[in-house]
Amino acid sequence: MERPLRADAERSVRAIIEAAERVLATDQGASVEQIAEAAGLTRTTVHRRFSSRQAIIDAxxxxxxxxxxxxxxxxxxxxxxxxxxxxxxxxxxxxxxxxxxxxxxxxxxxxxxxxxxxxxxxxxxxxxxxxxxxxxxxxxxxxxxxxxxxxxxxxxxxxxxxxxxxxxxxxxxxxxxxxxxxxxxxxxxx
Structure with missing residues (x-):
């Protein structure tokens, strides 16, 4: 059974999802780095939550x-x-x-x-x-x-x-x- 995310992790995931939608709506080829920057997070933090750009798109x-x-x-x-x-x-x-x-x-x-x-x-x-x-x-x-x-x-x-x-x-x-x-x-x- 998958454990629920801590509140800070959940906020990070939400920030990544919202930033990805905004960034990809204007540039469908945007990188994970661009999404991380728009979310106000490091690329490492994004990769901790999502293994790839496609994983972000799947989410x-x-x-x-x-x-x-x-x-x-x-x-x-x-x-x-x-x-x-x-x-x-x-x-x-x-x-x-x-x-x-x-x-x-x-x-x-x-x-x-x-x-x-x-x-x-x-x-x-x-x-x-x-x-x-x-x-x-x-x-x-x-x-x-x-x-x-x-x-x-x-x-x-x-x-x-x-x-x-x-x-x-x-x-x-x-x-x-x-x-x-x-x-x-x-x-x-x-």
Whole structure:
């Protein structure tokens, strides 16, 4: 059984993860030394926690997908109508994706643990889309796997959309409305 980290070690790991996300988002080829510098730690400290650059990326994958799964759970989709739930979960997911732009958009950031979390996310998404279908928001003949893929593509494009106000950041509520409306109504007139 793996022992829990001491508080200072846990803070170091968190600092490394946060610095790695920031540094790799601007330079995907950044070195462990650059990540250590951004974290305010020595390279030795980083190597004590992570054996390689790929180990850091693997930890990013698990952290990001875990936070994404927690955001979906926090949306409490089962407690509201499908339209409200879809909008809420979209907003929460966009907020999370906004913090993890490198990791959630990088195919190298994947591990078996991250795959398990991703499978849970896919199942939750399909469950919500099935509810939306049963409530008449999605056509009965629609292939929910396809709808899920389109939804994920819309989320990706929404987070890549430049913020109207860079000093404030994206308006996640407006982006969630854009994604939800586009998913449910396409580009046609409302």
């Amino acid at each position: 990013l994958a698990v952290s990001a997908k875990q936070e994404l799964a927690e955001a979906i759970a926090a949306a409490r989709t089962e407690q509201s109508p499908a339209l409200v739930a879809l909008h809420r979960v979209t907003e929460y997911v966009l907020r999370t994706k906004g913090r993890w732009k490198f990791t959630l958009g990088n195919p190298l950031a994947d591990t078996s643990a991250a795959h398990e979390i991703w499978a849970e996310i896919n199942a939750a998404t399909l469950g919500l889309l099935a509810r939306a279908k049963s409530e008449g928001l999605i056509a009965q003949e629609a292939d929910l796997e396809w709808v899920r893929q389109v939804y994920y593509a819309l989320l990706h494009e929404a987070i890549a959309k430049p913020a109207d106000s860079p000093e404030v950041g994206p308006d996640y509520v407006a982006l969630a409305t854009l994604v939800t409306d586009t998913l449910l109504h396409g580009a046609g007139p409302q």
